[in-house]
Amino acid sequence: MSIASLFSMLGRLRFSIPHPCKKTIYLLFGLSLPFLCAAQTTQEQQTTIVADTTIHVEKKNFGQRLKQIITQLNTIDTTYIQPNDYTWTAMMQNTNFLHFVSFSATEKNKERQSLTFFPRPSFKIGPFLGWRWLFLGYTIDIGRIQKAGKNTEFSLSLYSNLVGGDFVYLKNKGDFQLQRTVGFQGVSPRTFHNKNFDGLQMYLISFNLYCIFNHKKFSYPAAYNQSTIQRKSAGTLLFGFRYDHQKLEFDYTKLPPTLTQQTPLFEQLKIANRTYSNYSISAGYAYNWAFARNCLLAGSFTPTIGLSFERGRKVAGTKPDAQAANLNLGFVGRVGLVWNTGRGFVGISYISQLYDYRRKGFTAINSVNFINTYAGFYFGK
Numbered sequence: 210m211s212i213a214s215l216f217s218m219l220g221r222l223r224f225s226i227p228h229p230c231k232k233t234i235y236l237l238f239g240l241s242l243p244f245l246c247a248a249q250t251t252q253e254q255q256t257t258i259v260a261d262t263t264i265h266v267e268k269k270n271f272g273q274r275l276k277q278i279i280t281q282l283n284t285i286d287t288t289y290i291q292p293n294d295y296t297w298t299a300m301m302q303n304t305n306f307l308h309f310v311s312f313s314a315t316e317k318n319k320e321r322q323s324l325t326f327f328p329r330p331s332f333k334i335g336p337f338l339g340w341r342w343l344f345l346g347y348t349i350d351i352g353r354i355q356k357a358g359k360n361t362e363f364s365l366s367l368y369s370n371l372v373g374g375d376f377v378y379l380k381n382k383g384d385f386q387l388q389r390t391v392g393f394q395g396v397s398p399r400t401f402h403n404k405n406f407d408g409l410q411m412y413l414i415s416f417n418l419y420c421i422f423n424h425k426k427f428s429y430p431a432a433y434n435q436s437t438i439q440r441k442s443a444g445t446l447l448f449g450f451r452y453d454h455q456k457l458e459f460d461y462t463k464l465p466p467t468l469t470q471q472t473p474l475f476e477q478l479k480i481a482n483r484t485y486s487n488y489s490i491s492a493g494y495a496y497n498w499a500f501a502r503n504c505l506l507a508g509s510f511t512p513t514i515g516l517s518f519e520r521g522r523k524v525a526g527t528k529p530d531a532q533a534a535n536l537n538l539g540f541v542g543r544v545g546l547v548w549n550t551g552r553g554f555v556g557i558s559y560i561s562q563l564y565d566y567r568r569k570g571f572t573a574i575n576s577v578n579f580i581n582t583y584a585g586f587y588f589g590k
Contacts, residue, residue: 211418233294244551266308289426291438293553293587298339298435300585304348306331308363308379308580309388310411312459314477314571322392324464326385327411328360337585341436360384364579368434370424375417375541377562383407387465394471401465408463412456413575415562417541419449419491419511427497431505432545435554439505444496447511451489451539453564455575457521458482466500477571482521485573486568487537489515495543507545513536517566540567553586 285292286296309329313323337346361380367373387404390396421427423445431439493511494530500506517537540563557580564575 215389255387260362284425285426285428285437286425289439289441289443290370290428291430291440292550293341293436293438295587295590296341296583297589298337298344298587300337300339300554300583302335302337302346302348302581302583304333305580306333307580308381309576310385310409310572311576312478312480312572313391313448313574314475314479316475316570319373320392322472322478323390324387324478325389326406327388328381328385331360331362332338337583339436344434364560366433368429369437370421370428370437371590372418372420373429374419375415375560375562376414377413377417378398379411379413379577381409381411383410385409386431390468392472393468395588396468396471401468402501404465406463408460410458411575413453413563413577414455415451415577416560417449417451417491419447421495422446423447427495429495429507431549432497432505432547433543435547435556436551437547438551439497439507440504442497442499444494444573447491447493447509449491449494449511451487451491451513451515451541453485453487453489455485455564456507457484457488457573480521484520484568485517485537485564485565487515487564489513489539491541493541497577503527503548505545505547507543507547507548509541509543511540511541513540517569519566533568535566535568537567539563551587553584555584559581 225306238344269480309325309327311323311325313321315321319333331350333347333348333350335346337344339345360382363374363376363378363380367375387401387406390401421429423443424449425446426441426443428437428439428443430436442504457480461479463476464474491511491513493509495509495511516536517535519533519535540561542555542561543559545556545558547554547558549556559580561576561578564577566573566575
């Protein structure tokens with residue numbers, strides 16, 4: 210009941226209550242008026258609170274909740290990381306591809322033989338255009354124009370504050386050189402250095418995904434795609450998963466005859482083809498060192514360990530060996546140096562992925578390396 214209603218009731222009582230009772234009623238009403246006012250105020254406040262609560266409560270669907278969670282996870286500490294104020298990026302980039310494949314075998318008497326092969330290094334250059342974190346570009350291999358049909362190298366890396374990933378695709382149809390040999394009597398390790406060898410073909414596809422724990426203070430993009438700037442030094446733990454599938458075809462009869470003239474090739478190295486499918490987990494550490502204004506030196510090392518499922522044959526045309534599961538090791542490493550003013554940048558980065566396949570008495574190592582040098586500028590806010 211409101212104060213106005215009480216006054217109205219009192220007015221009506223004035224004409225119906227005997228005179229001696231009026232003073233008593235007025236006295237009681239006067240004494241209770243402060244309490245009635247307080248109660249009225251409290252009631253109004255409670256009513257307002259209930260009304261406000263009812264008005265502002267909003268039901269969020271799954272998509273809105275997921276977007277809110279992702280936004281919270283991508284929150285950064287701007288005292289450590291400066292976001293890029295521009296929408297577009299233009300740059301020129303030079304990419305150098307370095308690759309080597311190594312086979313090694315150990316006999317029961319502990320004697321060891323190994324063969325190491327390199328394809329000819331590639332030297333690519335071309336323009337890139339970026340929208341926020343997405344870059345598209347085209348490079349021309351000016352170092353191996355005549356061999357362009359035999360080799361394909363493709364690498365894609367995605368960097369964000371919270372997660373990242375790498376995709377690698379390689380195909381080489383026999384454009385290798387024999388670089389080093391070990392364990393052959395009468396032959397030095399570099400006797401056949403840079404000897405052309407078309408008896409090895411290789412195919413590789415690899416996916417690498419990882420999570421960045423200290424994503425509020427550490428920025429991979431600051432070192433490798435320049436969509437942010439690392440203003441203060443920070444480090445982070447990394448955890449991820451990698452899958453790779455590799456196929457090798459090796460014709461050992463095309464090795465130089467004088468190589469095995471005194472020491473026969475070990476049986477473990479007489480492989481016609483091998484196929485590997487690998488599932489690995491990874492854990493490592495990364496650090497960004499902001500050693501001077503606008504300057505950043507970054508590095509990370511992430512070892513991998515998992516299972517490798519191997520299948521193949523020793524002699525072409527024969528029945529494949531039974532599939533075997535073995536331990537596989539590897540790593541992903543990165544180093545970057547960049548100067549970024551917020552309007553333009555210059556930098557160099559090195560990304561290395563090692564794939565190590567092992568079984569008793571035999572090891573195959575595949576190392577894939579990319580060196581990028583670049584310069585560019587931002588535009589379009």
